[in-house]
Amino acid sequence: MKIFRSHVLVCGGTGCSSSNSALIKQRFEEKIKELNLDEEIQVVSTGCFGLCEEGPIVIIYPEGSFYARMTVERVDEICEEHLLKGRIVRKYLFDESAREEKIKPLSEVEFYKKQKRVALRNCGVINPEDISEYIARDGYMALGKVLTEMTPTEVIQLVKDSGLKGRGGAGFSTGMKWSFAAPNQADQKYVICNADEGDPGAFMDRSVLEGDPHAVLEAMAIAGYAIGATKGFIYVRAEYPIAVHRLEIAIKQAKETGLLGKNLFNSGFDFDVEIRLGAGAFVCGEETALMQSIEGKRGMSRNKPPFPANKGLWGKPTIINNVETLANVPQIILNGPGWFKSFGTVKSPGTKVFALGGKINNTGLVEVPMGTALREVIYDIGGGCPNNKEFKAVQTGGPSGGCLTKDHLDIPIDYDNLTAVGSMMGSGGMIVMDEDNCMVDIARFFLDFTVDESCGKCTPCREGTKRMLEILDKITEGKGTMEDLDKLEKLAINIKETSLCGLGQTAPNPVLSTLKYFRDEYEAHVLEKRCPAGVCQSLLRYIITMDCKGCTKCARICPVGAIEGKVKEIHVINQDKCIKCGACMDACTFHAIIKK
């Protein structure tokens, strides 16, 4: 391979791509050529660096200089100063990097210091569209080792010993799952990678696929060898075009290089991978529904048993693993179970990736050892809530999880601990909320989602969640009663106990956890007809303040004639007439109308 003296890594993750990182990369290439540096300096597009909040991000090695919030306009100056003359352009660096006399490289920034990158090892480090960069980072070495030195039974034992648990939500032992499928005799078995990432506020799996697609392919081949499957499917959300594109390239390159296809490493083992696109149905993340979808049918869950390991895709023995679960596998094979267990807790070894979002300063992707306290993730890495607002809650586990309060911040994150307090690990969404968020509204938001996504096969989920949503709607409109709160709780418990699949069984969690930890907010809506956070529209009142200049614009625009007042006098809104359309507030050029 050609040796370059310097590398310019431009983030090509979805976040940064959305703010035009492709144009930034292009300008770097042009300018570097103009300066005749193209033989010495390489420009690379990578996967997500994690700190998407500060995007678009550019990192220049060997210094590890961390340029944040990049623009095309800044490129020329960085090329001339940094790349040509070796003078780092301080003013464009990430704030924390340039705060002290000595410039902090990427690796010493607080956001990264507490992280341990296993699944995200290559994200933001390699060019995901070039298999040789993956290979240079020990890529496909684990597959080679497995095929040439180990029996399938040994592979399964090693994965079992590592204690790796499924990162897709349920947290089932990966090694055990493989061991169920291995002994089944069949003319065909399958390995499926679940890349449906249904949690509406999460993007971990997407970033792994975009930043390190080969790790997933390699792991699928290893799983195939372990259970005796020669065919793999990756079921990806169609909404992930960049991920799909990079996977296509990765599969093509792996085939060309002989790392997928026939007779891998001369072992006689064949393995092939095909991509299948989802079409926007949350329930298809559930394994039995997912298999229906790959078969080209409506994605509806079915009863288990039979488990996929016995009767899966087209009735054949199948294992399904999540993207992040798989991304850990090659590392475990190469470094051994002892290494993996050196991170995390005894019951939950390893690390977990979280998509940190909402009211948090450092929105992005973080990977921490299991057992890290929520507080460390939210404050030390995430930097707390912006604008000095007060932290109110953190939601984990997406629509299946729950909301936790500041009393839970010192809980070490692992599967059991989060379940014990009424939430879930889930796939890794972690949404922070501050004093301006209404917890009743958030519960309603998630329920709205599940009602929309219920496949409709069983009554408790199909009808029960609808009833719950109706009650929540009533409450947010100020029409709820105290009996409604009890009804809500009873319905929730009933749905949890009687639903057929995980969607229904967990759908009430957001409601139950908010009822438990934020009951006072529910009561304020019911008893005082008030939304303490000022979110629920029907409980808000539009009020004209002393700033009113009496221009009459609002009175003329109000569709129901609710505003009265004379020219040059303060106007008043008749609350009985007002339908809360907000038109007056938009119209007032003096910002004299507020919502309270």
Next chain:
Amino acid sequence: MIKGLDVRANERQFIELKEYIDSIRQSQGILMQTLHKAQEIFGYLPIEVQKFIAHEVDVPLAEVYGVATFYTQFSITPKGKHKIGVCLGTACYVKGSQLVLDKLSKELKVSVGETTEDNEFTLEATRCLGCCGLAPVMMIDGDVYGKLEPKKIPEILAKYKD
């Protein structure tokens, strides 16, 4: 009323779809892929196309229809010229994307999932677009707009009105 699709005028599209189906015919479970392709070609899945697929892939029309209506990505009605997707993922929602959606709905005079009368815009709600750092976010025809506020909406829409 939605007019039926003129099969003759769209012959070229049907041929393209047929060629695609022929290229994947030997795989198992190709209905979903075929529907994706058909939607890419026609923009939506009119009944004429569903019938064609039922015949070509050899599954009952009822099943094609069942699948086409089960998944939110497939649409059996035509979409507007510009597709607006407002992210209602959790991270965007807690940062007020519902207000952005409401504003769009008011400006365009349509509800979520509907198309404006002049067929210019279809308004949709999406899940996480993967750029939560820019929340609240919306996407118009592949362009991402981040850090939105309801009051920025009219200006953005103006760019797409001709």
